[in-house]
Each structure stands twice: as structure tokens, then as C-alpha cells.
Amino acid sequence: MSARAYVVAEFAAEAPLLAAARALRGRGLADLDLHSPVPLHGADEALGLKRSVVPRIALVLGLAGVATGYVMQWWMVGVDFPINVGGRPPQSAPAFIPITFELGILFAALGIFLGLFGLWGLPRLHHPVFEVEAFRSASVDGLWLSAAVEAAGVAAVAAELRALGARQVEIVEDGP
């Protein structure tokens, strides 16, 4: 694996930030991110983000929860240890529905919660771009762009970002 580096650049306003993201994406750089203390309208489009996979995770896990809930009760009170409750047959589907529903909700909710963690890259606690002291302003008032670049192209990308109007550009080596 060739060495990689991160190029981070701060912009003074939203429009040049989004324009820079579009320009770098036009050059074929795919591993881009934007960092901002406020929601950026149009960031999804500028970064070329696809629709989130979270709804799919929720659907699959929700259905898995429904299946787990129903099969669990079907086996436990219907097959393994039949219990006579008020004279109803051991396999009483209506009585199984509430737990089936609840487990569907639980699995879907946990899927969203943990799935998001996974997509965010947790439990990774540190990222090379944090090495840049000025990058801290991304959680106060700074608008930042970060790009993961092959070592060979770092200088060109940094120069291009300056040309695109970046206030400051820093390069961070990835690795130990």
C-alpha cells in the first residue's frame, strides 16, 4: 500500500468551500470530507454522497427482529415447553404479535444506533487531521475541507486548494 496523506484546507465562506469540493471531485479525488460547526446546505451534492444506507440497515434488522420474536415464541411456548394459558392452543399467533412487534422495533432501533456508529468509523477515537492545531476551529467557526491523497499528488492538491481560495492549507502524513 502506497503512503497516503491528508490535505486539509480552511475556507472563509460556504460557497468557495463547496466549489472546492466539486473541483477536487472533478479531478477524481473520491475520499473527501467537509467539516463545519453548522449544517451545510448542498454538502451532500457537492461531495457526491449517495443515499444513506441507514434505512436499509433498519429495514433488514427490523425484519430480522420480527422473525426472531415470532420464532422464539413459536418454539418456546409452542414446541419446547407448551403452556396452557386460559385454554388457548399453544400456538396462538395473536398473543405472539406484541413481542414480535417490540423486537422488530428494538432490532431496527439498535441497528440504526450501532449502524451509524459503524458508518462513522467508531470506535476509532483519533484521526490524523486532528494533528493540525488550526483544525480545531472546525467545531467553532471554521469551514474545512479534508482530502485523502496519494503521497505523489499531495503538492498538486495543496496548490490547487490554494488556487481555489483556501485561507490556509496543511498536509498531514497518515501513519504511525
Place this chain on the structure above:
Amino acid sequence: MNATPFQGGSRLTGIAGAVAAAALGLTALGAVGDPRQALASYLVAFVYWLGIALGALILLGALHAAKARWPVVLRRFLETIPQTLPLFALLFLPIALGLKHVFVWVEPAGLGGELAQAVAHKRPYLNVPFFLARAVVYFVVWIGVAHLLRRWSVQQDRVGGHALTLRQRRLGAASLPFLALTLSFAAFDWMMSIDPRFYSTIFGVYWFAGSFLGAFAVLAIAAAATRALPDHFGHHLNADHVHSLGKFLLAFTAFWAYIAFSQFMLIWIANLPEEVPWYIVRTGSPWGRVGIFLALGHFVVPFFLLLSRDLKRDPRRLAMVAAWLLLVHWLDLHWVIMPHVHQAGPAPSWMDLTAFVGVGAAFLAFLVFRMRGAATVPVGDPYLEESLRYQPQ
């Protein structure tokens, strides 16, 4: 944005009025031969369309209570749907005149056994004068709230400002408990009392759940139908408005299933002799197949269809799902009311169709007629601009 009062629609009113007169006339002819069937078919059609008008009224009150700003653009249409309530007060007359053909408690002399005892026990509540007096109260409350909310909104078209918005919000919020209670008791009176032994406290919510969903379905269909007409609200909706309507359809499809299942499961699990026969007829006999079909067609299929984001943002496909929901909502009320007349199993009658079309066409004619004389969008509302820009996230 067209601020001039709407004056069109006379052709649609004429056609729908003629269809209503013909279909209701046919139903009346049928009543001569088989009054029991005719009245039951008519009752299904009546509570179906009335429920949609009430669902729209409650939605209007709820949106005012929530100070909702995004739906302002579609609010005038929502205000106009409940303006059909005076029509339903008129359409209630055939039911009031033919009470004894559907409601066994009207003439208890011929009853025997536990049914006679149940009717005698409930006499202080289930008697004709009190029944009619309650109906008057319901309609007075509904028509009063619907009339005031729209009147202030139309007045705002001319004078603008925020004062009338505040007034609408206060009445909208304050009316909700009264609307909820009157709707619930109307459901007890007009549908649940058909079998005087049966009682379910959630029954009113069950009617509400289907009707509220129906109101959203009507909104979605009207939005798609008026998309190409610059005079109407559908023209001004963006994809996010349509998406929100779709989300509401999804939510209340699930809500209906939740309520329907809650009522069923509590009665099934308690297995009490007063309550459970109602479900034995509706799940045991061939009616049970209708019940299974409702679980699939009224919940499973529309629920999974409406999960799709693309479908919810496409007015045309959303309107098709909405039309399907309106269809199965009718089947739901049919399944609630008809087993009392046809215990052995479903027995469709041509009067089911004529009553449904008749009341529906009268509803449509009156709705379009009442749209006249006011702008089709609340042009004086201070939040209209914000509503037109609606873009969540």
C-alpha cells in the same frame, strides 16, 4: 398565486350532483324492496364519507394546535372538506327515519334472551330521543368548528395579519377534545350499537384511525389531480410537501393497524361472552377471509409500498397508493357493519355500490361547490411564503 376567489367547478358540481341524485334515487328504490339491506349499505357509505370529512376537520385542528407552517399551502382545501358536514346532517335523515331496520334496540319487544337483557340494561342510553339528540349535538359541534375555522381563514385573505392566525390556532387546539369525544360517541351510536351487546372503548379510535388515513388519502389524490391546474393548491406543492403527505400516509397506515390489532387482541385474549361474539362472526365465518385480506391489504402491502422514499415523493404513484387505501377503508367499514345483516358471510349487494357512489358523489359535488367564493390557497396567511419554500433538513 391566484388571490381572486375561485369561481369554477360548475361542470364537475353538475355532473357529480346528477350522479349523486341517480345513485341515491336507485338506493331509495332498493329500500322499498329490502329496507334492511338498503339502510345498512347506506350506513356504510354515510360513515365512510362523513369520517373523511371529520378526519380532515381533526387534522385541521391538529395542524393549528401544532402551529404547523409547512401545510399552509394545502390548508384551504383541508378547510373546505369539512364544509360538507351540513350535507351529512341532511344525509343523516334517512338513517334517523329508518332506525328500526338496522338498530335492534329501537324495537326491543321482539327480542329474547340475553340480547333483550342487554337492550333493557342500556335503555337509558340507547333510546331513540336521546340518540337523535346526541346526533344533533355532534353535528352542531362539528359544523360550528368547521365553519369558524374556515370563516376566519377566508377573512384573513382580505385583511392579512397575525391576529386571525392566533384565533384559528386557539379554536383549532381547543376544539380537539370536543371533536375527539363527539367522534368517539358517534362511532358508538352509529356503528357499535348495531350489536347492543358489544362494547369496546377503543371503537371510536378505530373509526377515527381509518377515517384520518382516508383524509390524508383524499389530500394526496387531490394534490396529484390539481397538479396541472395553476388555480389550485396541488400546483404549488413541491416534492417535500408530497413527501410529507406520504410520510403521514405511512404513519397512519401503521396507526390503523396498531388500533385494529389492539382492539382485536384485547377482546380475543379476554374472551368475554359479551364482546367476543362480535369477532367470532368477523373472523370465523367466511367474513374471516375479509379480515385476513384487510390485515394484508390495509396494512402489510401499503406499509411496505410506502416505505419507499421515491414513491412518497412521486405525486402520481402516491395518489395510486392513496386510492387503494380509500378502497380498503371502505372494505374495513363494510366488514364492521355488514356481518350484522349477513351473518353467514359476505353477500355483496348492488345497493352497496349505489349508496357508496351516491353519498360520495354528493360529497364531491358539495365540496367543489363550497370551494367557490374564496381563494384556493390562504393568500392572506403570514406563513404562506414559508410554506411555499418548505424544505426540511
